Amino acid sequence: MATPVIETQNVYRIYEGAAGYTPALRGISLTVPRGEFLAIMGPSGSGKSTLMNILGCLDRPTTGTYRLQGIDVSDLSDDDLAHVRSTQLGFVFQSFNLLPRASVMRNVILPLLYSPVDPRERELRAIKALRAVDLPEEYWDHGSNELSGGQVQRVAIARALVADPPLLLADEPTGNLDTATGEMVMRTFLRLKARDKTVVLITHDAEVAAWADRTVHIRDGRLLTAEEERAFVERTARGARAAAGASDKDAASAVVPAGPTTPAPIAGPREASAL
Amino acid sequence: MRIRDLLAETFSAIRANRARSLLTILGIVIGISAVIAMTALIDGVKYAMVAQLGLNQSRLVMINAYPNGEPLQRSDLRQLEKGMTDYEFLTGTAGTSSSVSTGQVKLDGIYTNGVEDKYFVAMGSKFAEGRGFSEDEVDESALVAVVSQGLANKLWGQDADSVVGKSLSVGNDRYSVVGVLEDANGYTTGNETLYVPLSTFQTRIYNWGLDQVYGYAREGADLDTLGERTKSYLVSYYHLTGEDADGYVYIQTMKSMIDQLDSTMGAFQLLMTAVAGISLVVGGIGIMNMMLTNVTERIREIGLRKALGARRSDITRQFLLESVALCLVGGVFGILFGYLGAWALATLGSGLITSGMGMQITPVVTPSTVLLASGICIGIGLVFGYGPARRASRLDPVEALRYQ
Numbered sequence: 001m002a003t004p005v006i007e008t009q010n011v012y013r014i015y016e017g018a019a020g021y022t023p024a025l026r027g028i029s030l031t032v033p034r035g036e037f038l039a040i041m042g043p044s045g046s047g048k049s050t051l052m053n054i055l056g057c058l059d060r061p062t063t064g065t066y067r068l069q070g071i072d073v074s075d076l077s078d079d080d081l082a083h084v085r086s087t088q089l090g091f092v093f094q095s096f097n098l099l100p101r102a103s104v105m106r107n108v109i110l111p112l113l114y115s116p117v118d119p120r121e122r123e124l125r126a127i128k129a130l131r132a133v134d135l136p137e138e139y140w141d142h143g144s145n146e147l148s149g150g151q152v153q154r155v156a157i158a159r160a161l162v163a164d165p166p167l168l169l170a171d172e173p174t175g176n177l178d179t180a181t182g183e184m185v186m187r188t189f190l191r192l193k194a195r196d197k198t199v200v201l202i203t204h205d206a207e208v209a210a211w212a213d214r215t216v217h218i219r220d221g222r223l224l225t226a227e228e229e230r231a232f233v234e235r236t237a238r239g240a241r242a243a244a245g246a247s248d249k250d251a252a253s254a255v256v257p258a259g260p261t262t263p264a265p266i267a268g269p270r271e272a273s274a275l
Numbered sequence: 276m277r278i279r280d281l282l283a284e285t286f287s288a289i290r291a292n293r294a295r296s297l298l299t300i301l302g303i304v305i306g307i308s309a310v311i312a313m314t315a316l317i318d319g320v321k322y323a324m325v326a327q328l329g330l331n332q333s334r335l336v337m338i339n340a341y342p343n344g345e346p347l348q349r350s351d352l353r354q355l356e357k358g359m360t361d362y363e364f365l366t367g368t369a370g371t372s373s374s375v376s377t378g379q380v381k382l383d384g385i386y387t388n389g390v391e392d393k394y395f396v397a398m399g400s401k402f403a404e405g406r407g408f409s410e411d412e413v414d415e416s417a418l419v420a421v422v423s424q425g426l427a428n429k430l431w432g433q434d435a436d437s438v439v440g441k442s443l444s445v446g447n448d449r450y451s452v453v454g455v456l457e458d459a460n461g462y463t464t465g466n467e468t469l470y471v472p473l474s475t476f477q478t479r480i481y482n483w484g485l486d487q488v489y490g491y492a493r494e495g496a497d498l499d500t501l502g503e504r505t506k507s508y509l510v511s512y513y514h515l516t517g518e519d520a521d522g523y524v525y526i527q528t529m530k531s532m533i534d535q536l537d538s539t540m541g542a543f544q545l546l547m548t549a550v551a552g553i554s555l556v557v558g559g560i561g562i563m564n565m566m567l568t569n570v571t572e573r574i575r576e577i578g579l580r581k582a583l584g585a586r587r588s589d590i591t592r593q594f595l596l597e598s599v600a601l602c603l604v605g606g607v608f609g610i611l612f613g614y615l616g617a618w619a620l621a622t623l624g625s626g627l628i629t630s631g632m633g634m635q636i637t638p639v640v641t642p643s644t645v646l647l648a649s650g651i652c653i654g655i656g657l658v659f660g661y662g663p664a665r666r667a668s669r670l671d672p673v674e675a676l677r678y679q
């Protein structure tokens with residue numbers, strides 16, 4: 001088998017804070033092959049963003065190993081990690097993090113300032129990325145503080161796409177989007193996948209997760225085993241039935257929104273058009 | 276990160292904080308103003324001196340010798356020239372004031388200078404018209420004259436076409452004008468001066484020895500040692516002893532005059548240096564403070580840039596360039612205000628500084644002064660910007676992104 005894009009073994013991440021030690025990740029072992037579209041689901045505080053920071057080489061595991069494209073990144077220096085981030089990774093942050101005083105265009109171009117991409121190509125790439133997220137051209141010169149929540153989200157996604165990285169990490173990229181726009185983003189991810197890119201998507205929303213090839217669940221810093229997952233699926237399904245029945249008491253105990261987590265057949269078209 | 280991108284980032288960052296940036300660079304502005312005002316004035320005075328004295332005069336040794344109270348005579352000079360071979364020649368002058376008239380105009384109290392032919396060489400004189408005296412004219416006490424442009428204007432009016440060939444009278448003698456000197460020539464003389472051959476002066480106007488002797492050093496001679504040797508030569512030549520030596524022989528060189536000027540300006544220079552130094556340090560601390568605020572305000576931005584692939588050095592450079600650019604902006608204003616300040620000081624104090632020299636000072640900002648100021652600005656930007664920039668570059672991307 002070809003080298004997986006992501007391969008973590010027994011990764012722990014323990015935060016040292018005012019309240020003592022917080023083990024946010026407790027033995028995560030995860031393998032993602034090239035071209036997979038993976039969804040990670042889990043309740044708030046379960047360690048999703050922590051995991052994404054490690055997968056994105058922004059943070060290092062406290063113990064355990066992480067190989068990105070077969071390279072153990074814990075051996076790399078800060079500058080090498082920066083290089084990995086600029087050439088291998090695209091981020092959509094949970095809080096988007098656009099530069100507030102810069103225009104949409106400059107925000108999207110930002111990652112290219114630190115990459116070897118020819119400056120003359122920047123604008124063209126930014127335009128492609130903005131088209132891919134369907135942000136109307138009239139907004140491209142707007143300051144990013146003049147946009148709606150959904151528009152901000154789309155700019156953040158365009159910025160993650162602009163360097164055309166082999167691995168895209170997206171933390172709740174559809175949180176602020178209506179169903180139609182959310183679907184459009186999912187289709188963009190599918191197109192990336194069709195071009196052999198790897199996509200890791202973090203979400204609360206089972207319907208969103210249903211677009212992915214595979215979904216893993218994270219609880220208290222641990223991935224659910226196949227067995228636990230089956231149990232979880234049954235529990236959630238029962239909860240949903242009960243909720244549909246009458247009382248919403250049981251539904252409230254369900255940790256994630258009701259909905260099937262088994263990969264549903266993808267409704268969207270899968271044509272492999274370029275970005 | 277490319278230089279052009281860095282510059283663009285810097286420009287937009289400074290523009291975003293325009294008001295704060297302007298206030299912050301005030302210290303730098305004042306400091307650089309002081310540096311510029313000071314150097315512009317001092318350079319101005321030096322330029323004025325050199326311009327007034329002429330380039331050749333940098334090879335001049337001014338000799339005032341009254342061995343045993345008697346002035347030197349022309350014949351003494353020829354003897355001394357044989358003994359002191361480091362001089363190309365020695366030339367002497369004698370002067371008094373006299374009344375000069377043409378048919379229409381009569382002027383009193385005009386400084387009249389008896390000179391030898393080589394005097395004009397020694398002074399590096401420039402002629403607006405005509406020529407100096409020939410050796411023959413000096414030897415034969417010819418009735419010829421050279422006038423300064425100022426005197427020519429007074430005698431024949433500003434718009435007289437040509438003055439050479441006209442005649443003027445001193446006492447009962449009529450002199451024919453052979454040359455007109457450009458103004459600003461010779462430091463012993465004012466703007467209106469009449470020159471006649473030394474022999475003519477001594478026989479017809481005032482019979483007295485040489486007031487002043489100029490030694491014109493050979494190319495490359497060291498004036499300081501030459502001055503010393505001239506003094507000891509004269510002392511032994513005239514058998515002067517002890518106190519007499521100091522009283523009767525006084526030697527001055529161009530260099531000693533500039534040294535004298537430097538010591539006059541020393542107090543002013545010290546004051547300005549202190550002002551400059553203090554305000555530059557205060558300004559630098561201001562820059563550092565602003566940069567620290569900038570870094571704190573932009574922690575999330577820094578985290579984002581690092582997350583998107585910026586290396587430490589990219590971040591360091593970005594913030595260093597920002598502080599250097601701030602200081603340079605301060606420097607530009609400083610150069611401007613400093614130059615204006617120098618003009619104000621020159622106008623106010625030109626009488627004070629140059630009393631007796633009769634010079635007009637124009638502040639001079641040389642390229643090297645601008646370079647010095649820019650160098651200081653870059654230095655301050657680097658020194659005081661380094662801490663904040665380093666802090667920014669070492670931020671942890673995850674924590675920076677979480678920063679509220």
Ligand SMILES: Nc1ncnc2c1ncn2[C@@H]1O[C@H](COP(=O)(O)OP(=O)(O)OP(=O)(O)O)[C@@H](O)[C@H]1O
Pocket residue numbers: 015016017022023024042043044045046047048049050051094
């Ligand atoms: N820098 C930190 N210092 C200390 N504790 C932290 C830090 N970051 C996260 N944590 C803790 O680690 C746990 C996991 O946090 P994380 O942000 O990964 O959750 P999440 O799954 O992304 O949640 P959400 O869905 O709300 O974004 C939480 O309990 C959180 O309090």
Ligand SMILES: [Mg+2]
Pocket residue numbers: 048049050094171
């Ligand atoms: Mg999170």
